[in-house]
Amino acid sequence: AQSVTQLDSQVPVFEEAPVELRCNYSSSVSVYLFWYVQYPNQGLQLLLKYLSGSTLVESINGFEAEFNKSQTSFHLRKPSVHISDTAEYFCAVTLTYSSASKIIFGSGTRLSIRP
Amino acid sequence: GAVVSQHPSRVICKSGTSVKIECRSLDFQATTMFWYRQFPKKSLMLMATSNEGSKATYEQGVEKDKFLINHASLTLSTLTVTSAHPEDSSFYICSAMTSDQPQHFGDGTRLSIL
Numbered sequence: 001a002q003s004v005t006q007l008d009s010q011v012p013v014f015e016e017a018p019v020e021l022r023c024n025y026s027s028s029v030s031v032y033l034f035w036y037v038q039y040p041n042q043g044l045q046l047l048l049k050y051l052s053g054s055t056l057v058e059s060i061n062g063f064e065a066e067f068n069k070s071q072t073s074f075h076l077r078k079p080s081v082h083i084s085d086t087a088e089y090f091c092a093v094t095l096t097y098s099s100a101s102k103i104i105f106g107s108g109t110r111l112s113i114r115p
Numbered sequence: 116g117a118v119v120s121q122h123p124s125r126v127i128c129k130s131g132t133s134v135k136i137e138c139r140s141l142d143f144q145a146t147t148m149f150w151y152r153q154f155p156k157k158s159l160m161l162m163a164t165s166n167e168g169s170k171a172t173y174e175q176g177v178e179k180d181k182f183l184i185n186h187a188s189l190t191l192s193t194l195t196v197t198s199a200h201p202e203d204s205s206f207y208i209c210s211a212m213t214s215d216q217p218q219h220f221g222d223g224t225r226l227s228i229l
Contacts, residue, residue: 034217036220041223041225042222042223043119043121043208043210043220043221043222043223044159044208044210044220045220046217046219049217090158090159094217102149102161102164103149103161103218105158105159106158107157107158108156108157108158110156
């Protein structure tokens with residue numbers, strides 16, 4: 001079975017400071033990895049994904065995540081955060097990139113940005 | 116990009132009534148739709164997987180007679196919470212996908228049962 005662990009339930013940082021949201025997964029087979037963002041009272045939006053190829057993936061709003069197979073991690077980073085980044089972030093894995101595949105979500109990390 | 120519309124966004128109703136939530140894929144045909152429930156400050160809990168034209172597959176612990184799911188077309192799935200009670204109050208989110216696209220999520224429905 002697959003599982004996802006997000007060790008930090010809350011991460012408070014000051015605006016323009018760097019941030020790292022940690023994600024570790026467990027699986028006996030290869031998985032696809034995702035980061036989703038959820039703004040208050042909204043659904044989830046896909047932030048970035050790792051399917052194959054380069055282990056460093058980037059989003060359009062400055063976030064990046066690096067797939068580390070040996071450490072089974074997929075940490076999310078941003079060098080300088082903005083107030084608008086305040087949201088809940090979910091790490092997730094899926095076995096296959098198809099209709100039959102369930103997504104396993106981590107428990108989420110609430111990122112709060114202080115001015 | 117792909118868009119999933121969920122309606123209503125918020126509903127308040129009395130205990131004992133049934134509530135229907137719609138999930139539509141607006142610009143693609145979704146072979147599979149998923150229904151999730153999210154408790155406050157918690158992660159998403161998968162309730163059921165719905166394939167067009169067939170019965171939904173419910174996760175362990177989810178009452179299929181309580182949460183009726185219908186996936187009548189490739190663009191519409193509905194979740195009906197029957198005889199709702201206060202403990203059913205939650206944030207319900209749907210998602211839709213095809214074989215070549217990841218899950219796209221709706222904006223969720225906040226259900227409050229008085």
